[in-house]
Amino acid sequence: MSYTDKIKEVIDGSDVAIFMKGTPAFVMCGNSDRALQALRRAGAPVTAVDILPDPGIRQELTAVSGWPTIPQVFVKGELVGGADIVEELESSGALEQTLREKLGDDYAASRNETTVSLA
Amino acid sequence: MSTEPLRQLLEEAFPDATELDVIDRTGGGDHFQVIVTAGSLAGLSLVEQHRRVYEALSEPLADGTIHELRIKTKGAA
Numbered sequence: 001m002s003y004t005d006k007i008k009e010v011i012d013g014s015d016v017a018i019f020m021k022g023t024p025a026f027v028m029c030g031n032s033d034r035a036l037q038a039l040r041r042a043g044a045p046v047t048a049v050d051i052l053p054d055p056g057i058r059q060e061l062t063a064v065s066g067w068p069t070i071p072q073v074f075v076k077g078e079l080v081g082g083a084d085i086v087e088e089l090e091s092s093g094a095l096e097q098t099l100r101e102k103l104g105d106d107y108a109a110s111r112n113e114t115t116v117s118l119a
Numbered sequence: 120m121s122t123e124p125l126r127q128l129l130e131e132a133f134p135d136a137t138e139l140d141v142i143d144r145t146g147g148g149d150h151f152q153v154i155v156t157a158g159s160l161a162g163l164s165l166v167e168q169h170r171r172v173y174e175a176l177s178e179p180l181a182d183g184t185i186h187e188l189r190i191k192t193k194g195a196a
Binding site: 089 | 165166170181187188189190191
């Protein structure tokens, strides 16, 4: 399976997916950390993908999403944005609202963080 | 790179901007904060607003001139 297929599988199959530099346990970039912290504050369940193991992951991710920078956050298959947008939506309360609409009112009850390795 | 070429690219892409600023966040010429408020951004989602900024700066993003970009956009009323 190519990265593209695996990437699409994670995007479409996860409630909330974040493509980041590093993992939630060991974040390798300030912006990935900003987005992850905002998701945690909102109580979002998170499926994380580290894009660093192979430059091909990032290349194919950007081809899929049309978004040039990392991190990239998706909710139910839809691009929400990068660190700036996720932070902005979290502080205005719009992120929680989106999560409630797309995942249901009790989305935070099943909160967990999983890491998926593509390489 | 200085902020001037970036500002020029944004001015071309957003001739209607009521607020437009480029800040070199670290002084190193590769970490930038961009602020754009424009009528042409009104009614667009934040994702679409940021896409417009990325399109305007696609060259310096692609060639690595911009290492990190923070974006703050607003649709002007």
